[in-house]
Amino acid sequence: MSANISGKVVVVTGASSGLGEATARHLAAQGARLVLAARRVDRLEALVAEITAAGGQAIAVRTDVTVKADADAMIAAAVQAFGRVDVLVNNAGYMAIAPMSARLTDEWDKMIDINIKGLLYGVAAALPVFEAQGSGQFINISSIAGRKVFSPGGTVYSGTKFAVHAISEGLRHEVGSKVRVTVISPGGANTELKHGSSDADSLKALDAFYEIAIGPDAIARAVAYAVEQPADVDVSEIAVRPTAQDF
Template sequence: MLSLHGKTVAITGASGGIGEATARLLARRGAAVVLAARRSERIDAIARDIREEGGRAATCVVDVTKAEDLQRLVSAAIDRYGRIDVLVNNAGIAPISPLADLDTEGWSAMIDVNLRGMLNGVAAALPVFREQGAGHLVSIVSVAGLYGASPTMAVYAATKNAVRTVHEGLRRESTDGVVRTTAISPGYIRTDLADSMTDPRIREQTRKHMDVAGIPPAAVARAVAFALEQPDDVEIGEINVRPTVQA
């Protein structure tokens, strides 16, 4: 029996990187996956691939900054597969820069996607989880916020730490056993995340780190699968996944 058979998992930011790897792995382990992102052609192609491999996959075009898009995603999962067991809040951007640059647009964008996007997901999924009597929220945060913020990462790390705090709040409000929460903190993972970095020097530096030390996004996908494969009375609260060689 496949370990995730019977679970329906919606994944934001599934058009590439960690979200795509997670969708592919969870589908291989038996979950029905609903891939969400703005780039419809990419999620459609990945879903097609998954179906050709024998998996179950649907898509939903979603901009996580829009609350109604997350409502549509949850409805799409229920319409297609009858329920939504897991929301993987993975969509994220990292237009990082030194605070002194005053990139207020980048700050707002990170708050809107990384934090408000997650809250939009909570608002859409939580009532359904409660109605179903079960549900699991997984967020992809970052090691960037774990030990205070390193230079250029302050606002990015702040958004990730805010998500961590919301997770802890949700966990403490859910001790009736209905809702489980898992926050996964990746280190350097080889994805396109550096493309969202506006400062060319930081972008190139990050790309170099990712090329030299980065590990594949499947490493994070396996951590997501591990959290989802636990029995109902076991909650994996936090996992850090970083390259062995990362400082």
Template structure:
């Protein structure tokens, strides 16, 4: 697609689901994709597929909750490729449960991945974008960042509302220099459905995905659309739901 070819795009959470779909789509459109996640075997397989089919991909084993690892990832990409054009903050955890179950450890983990993980990416790439005087932040929130699922999704929603606020703050603070896009997926095929330790909630979530979920490629196409716009045009927000999802 126009304006995607040869752009250097870092994608966190790239070992499965939405992240995997994004790197495969952008590589097919000519981007140089950088995969970041914890599962080396999955990253190696996906990057290998892309390179074998004529695309360009690098991969890094990274835990987005460790700021040093994210910073070193970005530094190494710049050293090897000379720039970063797009940072996609996609890594996430959806550990849904009633607030009253007081799963504090899971709250902490979601805050670390869903909020800090995105912030660490911003902190690592912002100076690069400043030097280039160009760049694009794309953050994956959720429909839960627009509407709270009563009874099970309060803390998850809180983290995804935070991603929404962060993305809007990036837009305001970087106006005229960088672009900011936040995407709110509804039921989309991913491993997020398995994140809940609360058995009743987990069963309900999996049933919801079985009923509604659309392919992760739907989000990848939206990411490609946002990147492909001319430099003077920013697609700031995209909501993607299955046509049959009524909430």
């Protein structure tokens, strides 16, 4: 158990599977108090039961990050349950890999809504709480595809993740010395993210690429590293990829 994590109130979006679920488990084991947010309430409640059975503290809040009122209610539920919010992990994400020529505009819209607007709604909900407390931390989950354009196929996805980097850096500069902002950029990690596209050829290519994928616990440990630093240490960015990944 980490002394710098124990007792902190951590809100995790996209907590029903993948990186969010792994992060919740890992931080709970370090003594954090968890607010688990996602649309699949049954999975959230099962995870809450698991954490509380092990002696941890967690609540579930049904949240669609693309709905501003849901993001506001998520943070309000955290404050009501625990009296404060120390960390918001903006983890909810969606990836639909396909060539631009396929013109899958519905999938483009969904990536923009979840990966960019969903993050912004979380920031808008949590920032006033952080400012009132005089402390807080945003951990924004980006991607290696937010550092290098994943093309062909991932152009729009990369665009949304480049936006995560830009928003995070501007936010870091604007919030000053009391609020920390961290970007974590995973490479290939074994989660449901790879199943988001409707393009059959792209799905086949992703299956081959993800043969080298690392477990989501690797990203959870990176989150914990950022959270456990002293208040005057802001870990601005961490990239975590499989050793075998060539970009």
